[in-house]
Amino acid sequence: MxxxxxxxxxxxxxxxxxxxxxxxxxxxxxxxxxxxxxxADPSDARRQxxxxxxxxxxxxxxxxxxxxxxxxxLAVKPQIMRAVATALSRALxxxxxxxxxxxxxxxxALTNWLSSTLGTPGVIxxxxxxxxxxxxxxxxxxxxxxxxxxxxxxxxxxxxxVGQVEWLDNEAQIxxxxxxxxxxxxxxFAFIEALAQGGEALGLNADVSQRLAIQAALGAARMAAETGxxxxxxxxxxxxxxGTTAEALKAFQAGDLEGLVQRAMNAAVARAQTMADEYGAxx
Numbered sequence: 001m002x003x004x005x006x007x008x009x010x011x012x013x014x015x016x017x018x019x020x021x022x023x024x025x026x027x028x029x030x031x032x033x034x035x036x037x038x039x040a041d042p043s044d045a046r047r048q049x050x051x052x053x054x055x056x057x058x059x060x061x062x063x064x065x066x067x068x069x070x071x072x073x074l075a076v077k078p079q080i081m082r083a084v085a086t087a088l089s090r091a092l093x094x095x096x097x098x099x100x101x102x103x104x105x106x107x108x109a110l111t112n113w114l115s116s117t118l119g120t121p122g123v124i125x126x127x128x129x130x131x132x133x134x135x136x137x138x139x140x141x142x143x144x145x146x147x148x149x150x151x152x153x154x155x156x157x158x159x160x161x162v163g164q165v166e167w168l169d170n171e172a173q174i175x176x177x178x179x180x181x182x183x184x185x186x187x188x189f190a191f192i193e194a195l196a197q198g199g200e201a202l203g204l205n206a207d208v209s210q211r212l213a214i215q216a217a218l219g220a221a222r223m224a225a226e227t228g229x230x231x232x233x234x235x236x237x238x239x240x241x242x243g244t245t246a247e248a249l250k251a252f253q254a255g256d257l258e259g260l261v262q263r264a265m266n267a268a269v270a271r272a273q274t275m276a277d278e279y280g281a282x283x
Contacts, residue, residue: 008032008033008036009036009070009071009150009154010036010037010038010068010069010070010071011027011032011036011037011038011069011070011071011072011073011154011158012037012038012039012040012065012066012068012069012071012072012073013037013038013039013040013065013072013073013075014039014040014062014065014066014072014073014074014075014076014084014088015039015040015041015074015075015076016039016040016041016043016046016047016049016050016058016075017041017046017075018133019075019101019128019130019132019133020039020073020075021049021050021053022132022133022135022162023073023075023132023158023159023161023162024037024039024050024054024056025053025054026132026135026161026162027157027158027161028054029135029161030157030161032157032161034054034055034056035057037054037056037057038056038057038058038059038065038068038069039056039057039058039059039065040058040059040060040061040062040064040065041058041060042060044060047059047060062084062087062088062091063087063088063090063091066088066091066092066096067091069096070095070096070097070150070151070154071096071097071098071099071150071151071154071155071158072088072092072096072097072098072099072121073098073099073101073158074098074099074100074101074102075101076102077102078102078103078104078105078275078279079279081100081102081105081110081113081279082109082113082279082280085098085110085113085114086113088114089113089114089115089116090116092114092116092118092121093118093119093121094118094119094120094121094122095121095148096121096122096151097121097122097123097124097147097148097150097151097152097154097155098110098114098121098122098123098124099123099124099125099126099155099158100123100124100125100126101126101127101128103127103178103182103272103275104271104272104273104274104275104276104278104279104280105125105275105276105279105280106144106171106276106280107123107125107142107144107145107171108144109276109280110123110125110144111123111144111145120145122143122145122146122147122148122151123143123144123145123147124141124142124143124144124147124151124152124155125141125142125144125171125174126139126140126141126155126159127139127140127141127174127177127178127181127182128159128162128163128182129181129182129183129184129185130185131163131185132159132162132163133162135161135162135163136162136163137159137162137163137164138163138164138166138181139159139162139163139164139165139166139181140166140167140168140173140174140177140181141155141156141159141165141166141167141168142167142168142169142170142171142173142174144171174272175268175269175272175273176269178268178269178272179265179266179268179269179272180265182268183268187261187264188217191217192210192213192214192217195209195213195216195217196209196210196212196213196214197209199212199213220234235249
């Protein structure tokens, strides 16, 4: 008997904004054929962009894409997720897997909206972050109801094409991923801004100060990612007792840096939970 390779799963994107486009680009760069991907978007300009850039099959109708996909990625805003998911329920079947990237929409709401007389598809919540646009994202994934092996492996492939993927033990951890990774790029941007402004206040040219701050952040992140050392060890290694770095860190400690960061993360979690109440009502 001649061995044959199983067919490549088909992935359909509902919504073709920046995140969906980056995921599509990452998949193609990782070796996925354009004819294994398809997308729906109401914008003529977006559809034209996907056709010209990737050679994708596109449609203005969500159901057209769902009928052709094994895994469906819902890349729409939380405010319209209920309407989109409810409409799609009539086109989905239980063997399919639906992946939502919407913050603040709980799994029970998604499952309810996506269910129909045909049954309920597998549902995964994903929480990526914006560095996925450059292929260096971080994504948490959790299955909120039973998902078949094809859906699980394909979903992991989608996000590993644009960065790191971590499977979570339970859905409650998604809000923690929002706080520690989903929203975190903005934290670092704010710190770079503050660092650059501090350098300018100390007499540096504004552009020079910003470039130095950005490069310092890049270097620190690469050291943390590539050396394999605990970040505490790296911090200690560049902090000579009685030196300039030690004095700067003392100032951070006096200002309760750790407590401030924790309060900021708690605020992000609280907002995610509020969004779930605002946009995720099941009745």
